[in-house]
Amino acid sequence: MFVSTLVASLLAVAASAQELSSQLTQIKDFGPNPRNVEGYIYVPKVLQAKPPILVSPHWCHGTAQQVFDYRSWASAGDQYGFITIYPNSSNVADSCWDVSSNGSLTHNGGGDALGIVSMVRWALKKYGGDKDRVFVTGTSSGAMMTNVLVGSYPDVFAAGSAWAGVAFGCFAGDGFDVWSDACATGKIVKTGKEWAALVKNAYPGYHSFRPKLQVFHGTNDTVLYPQNLQEEIKQWTSVFGYKQTRVETTQNTPLQGWTRYRYGPKFEAYSAAGVDHSIPNQDDLVLEYFDLKCNAKGNKQCYSRKSGSRT
Ligand SMILES: *[C@@H]1O[C@H](CO)[C@@H](O)[C@H](O)[C@H]1NC(C)=O
Ligand SMILES: *[C@@H]1O[C@H](CO)[C@@H](O)[C@H](O)[C@H]1NC(C)=O
Ligand SMILES: *[C@@H]1O[C@H](CO)[C@@H](O)[C@H](O)[C@H]1NC(C)=O
Numbered sequence: 262m263f264v265s266t267l268v269a270s271l272l273a274v275a276a277s278a279q280e281l282s283s284q285l286t287q288i289k290d291f292g293p294n295p296r297n298v299e300g301y302i303y304v305p306k307v308l309q310a311k312p313p314i315l316v317s318p319h320w321c322h323g324t325a326q327q328v329f330d331y332r333s334w335a336s337a338g339d340q341y342g343f344i345t346i347y348p349n350s351s352n353v354a355d356s357c358w359d360v361s362s363n364g365s366l367t368h369n370g371g372g373d374a375l376g377i378v379s380m381v382r383w384a385l386k387k388y389g390g391d392k393d394r395v396f397v398t399g400t401s402s403g404a405m406m407t408n409v410l411v412g413s414y415p416d417v418f419a420a421g422s423a424w425a426g427v428a429f430g431c432f433a434g435d436g437f438d439v440w441s442d443a444c445a446t447g448k449i450v451k452t453g454k455e456w457a458a459l460v461k462n463a464y465p466g467y468h469s470f471r472p473k474l475q476v477f478h479g480t481n482d483t484v485l486y487p488q489n490l491q492e493e494i495k496q497w498t499s500v501f502g503y504k505q506t507r508v509e510t511t512q513n514t515p516l517q518g519w520t521r522y523r524y525g526p527k528f529e530a531y532s533a534a535g536v537d538h539s540i541p542n543q544d545d546l547v548l549e550y551f552d553l554k555c556n557a558k559g560n561k562q563c564y565s566r567k568s569g570s571r572t
Contacts, residue, residue, distance in 0.1 A: 309343065315344070511523075
């Protein structure tokens with residue numbers, strides 16, 4: 262099986278030594294988890310009254326520990342009082358997420374997606390979390406899982422941020438650990454309507470709030486070809502009922518050569534010129550997008566499923 266890895270490049274972005282108030286802790290018995298995904302959680306010593314929850318699934322061949330070590334979510338959690346969940350794949354072959362099974366691609370249908378959502382539901386209860394401020398972000402396989410989670414669980418998440426991933430359902434296949442070469446190499450091309458139908462069929466009859474989403478892709482990605490950015494754009498603009506025409510274009514943001522295209526209030530796509538699959542992390546941009554620096558004290562309105570526009 263062809264399997265991508267960007268471990269070396271991701272790990273090269275070394276985190277500065279973190280002085281944390283707490284530690285990464287394994288959670289067990291958190292609810293339905295048919296694929297035995299392992300759950301890890303970082304709960305800062307000082308939390309907001311109703312702490313937001315961030316979920317950060319790893320890349321292929323990655324681990325929860327590596328995401329914990331090399332992303333700044335835990336230290337940001339210390340500063341802003343939110344919880345981070347780090348799921349750990351139990352897929353022995355390559356630690357890629359199950360973004361292919363009908364289970365993951367169906368609301369409450371099973372697969373890795375249900376295991377991860379069970380962790381969220383457990384943590385919301387255990388820590389009195391804010392069910393309107395649950396977020397998901399990841400790179401590569403973690404970005405594919407981000408697309409899957411916001412697609413299958415629009416009732417759980419407030420927003421997603423997907424870095425070098427593929428559209429919801431692009432890896433769909435018979436089984437839990439399907440690597441779709443056709444999707445990876447940009448040969449799965451559908452209309453927006455066809456892509457949106459996959460998302461809508463994941464949770465038939467759901468017509469309520471959908472999480473906002475931002476997607477990122479390098480133009481020189483040879484692991485998941487940049488065509489996948491176009492497919493994500495078609496899919497999510499169609500889900501939100503936006504035209505495929507950009508309403509706003511901003512060059513050189515957040516880095517030189519990156520262009521941000523906005524299609525409507527709830528969907529934006531970044532194309533990073535010359536960047537390959539090891540797209541550089543921009544943790545601060547993600548924290549801002551999720552409004553995770555906002556502390557909902559008093560009457561302060563932070564971005565949430567309540568404050569965000571419905572479609
Ligand atoms: C996650 O899974 C990997 C591979 O099975 C394992 O090496 C690692 O210890 C697990 N736990 C964490 C926190 O990453
Ligand atoms: C997918 O899973 C759902 C929920 O478990 C089930 O109702 C549906 O029949 C399945 N579809 C296929 C094609 O297996
Ligand atoms: C990106 O790909 C183009 C076209 O193949 C090539 O000319 C360019 O040198 C590449 N850029 C980088 C930074 O590798």
